[in-house]
Every structure is written in structure tokens, then in C-alpha cells.
Amino acid sequence: MPSDVNVKICGVTRPQDITAVVDAGARYIGLNFFPKSPRYVTPEKAAELAALTPEGICKVALVVNPTDAELDALTAVVPIDMLQLHGSETPERVAEIKARYGLPVMKAVGVGGPEDLAALDAYGRVADQLLVDTKPPKGADLPGGNGLAFDWTLIAGRRWPVPWMLAGGLTSETVAEAIRVTGARQVDVSSAVESAPGVKDAALIQGFCRAALPD
Numbered sequence: 001m002p003s004d005v006n007v008k009i010c011g012v013t014r015p016q017d018i019t020a021v022v023d024a025g026a027r028y029i030g031l032n033f034f035p036k037s038p039r040y041v042t043p044e045k046a047a048e049l050a051a052l053t054p055e056g057i058c059k060v061a062l063v064v065n066p067t068d069a070e071l072d073a074l075t076a077v078v079p080i081d082m083l084q085l086h087g088s089e090t091p092e093r094v095a096e097i098k099a100r101y102g103l104p105v106m107k108a109v110g111v112g113g114p115e116d117l118a119a120l121d122a123y124g125r126v127a128d129q130l131l132v133d134t135k136p137p138k139g140a141d142l143p144g145g146n147g148l149a150f151d152w153t154l155i156a157g158r159r160w161p162v163p164w165m166l167a168g169g170l171t172s173e174t175v176a177e178a179i180r181v182t183g184a185r186q187v188d189v190s191s192a193v194e195s196a197p198g199v200k201d202a203a204l205i206q207g208f209c210r211a212a213l214p215d
């Protein structure tokens, strides 16, 4: 895969998923520490997966409204490279977590309509990266990872002072168009590269990465 779009495969749970990510040329893996998710891994399991991950692949810990105690426990066991905050963490909390752990922080912001765009500007002033994801439906169990896309034209031409990733219901069929419309240079996927919830599929990962930027 050409190297000017970075792909994140989120929610890896098994050693063979790491092999699939590396073979496909993705640049990030997401380790999911949200207990309600079908992609949840314990810190101990995540440490095993991290140990199998080659240098150069960024290991991202996905957490939702974490306490310091949870982050202390996680960072003590798993050698992560970046924290992904996927809850309702305030800009102040993002800054606090950055300062306390000394790790780059990517803040997820859910987009459902134009009223959600101001949050991207606010978090763009404190986070190291932004993850522009679909706003979850009301009452959803998961704040992300629902396989739902948003209207990409809402962010067409928008830029922030930090790198950003596009997420939300991307598939091998839609990712090229999503990149074209939004100008994203980084994309994140979970549901569409699974054969069942929480079970990553090597062929789907390969297909997604190929589609993210064809030769």
C-alpha cells in the first residue's frame, strides 16, 4: 500500500490480527479497553499483543472516560504509544491526561450535524490528534465502533491545527470516496474488517488497506 495515507485497525484481539495489520501495511493498531465492547482486551492480553507488534506500528489504547487509577493500571502493564479518549472527556481532562502520562492523546469527537463541529476546534487546541467519528445513536451501548458513517461533506475542507483521523462506518467500498470528500490522510476502521463482532478478518483488513489508497 502506498504510504501517504495512514490506516488504523482498531480492536485487535489476537496475535494473528497483528500479523494481518503488518502485512496489510497499516500504521496503527487500536487496543480496546472499553469493557462493554466486543473488542475489549484485558491489560494482560493487550501486553501480549503489544509485545508482538513491530517497531513503527503505533499502539493506541482506546479508553472511555478513564479514571487516573484505570490509566495508572493500564500504562503500568501495556507499552502503549498513544491514548485514544473516546468518551465525554472535557478539554481540561484531555490536558490533564496528557500532562500526567506524557503520552500523545487522540481525542475522538462524534459528528452528527454542523452543531458538533465547534468541539473539533476546541479539542484541536489541546489534543495531539483528533479522531473525527460518527456520533453514536441515542441510547447506543458503544460510543464508537457502531459501523455507522456520518455525512462527510460536513467536514469537507475543514482543517485543524493537529493531525486527524477519519472514522465511522468506513469500508473497503467507501474509504476511497471518504478520503476524496474529506481530504483525510489518516483513516480508522473497526466493524468493516471483522467477520463477526470482535473477530478481525485478515482478508478484510488487506482489502481495506488496498482501498484506502490504490496505486
Ligand SMILES: O=C(O)c1ccccc1N[C@@H]1O[C@H](COP(=O)(O)O)[C@@H](O)[C@H]1O
Pocket: 010, 011, 030, 032, 034, 037, 038, 039, 062, 064, 086, 133, 142, 143, 144, 145, 146, 147, 148, 167, 168, 169, 170, 188, 189, 190, 191, 192
Ligand atoms: O470499536 C469499539 O468497540 C469502540 C468502543 C467504544 C468506543 C469506540 C470504539 N471504536 C472506535 O470507533 C471507530 C469507528 O468504528 P467503526 O469502523 O464504525 O466500527 C473505531 O475505529 C474505533 O476507533
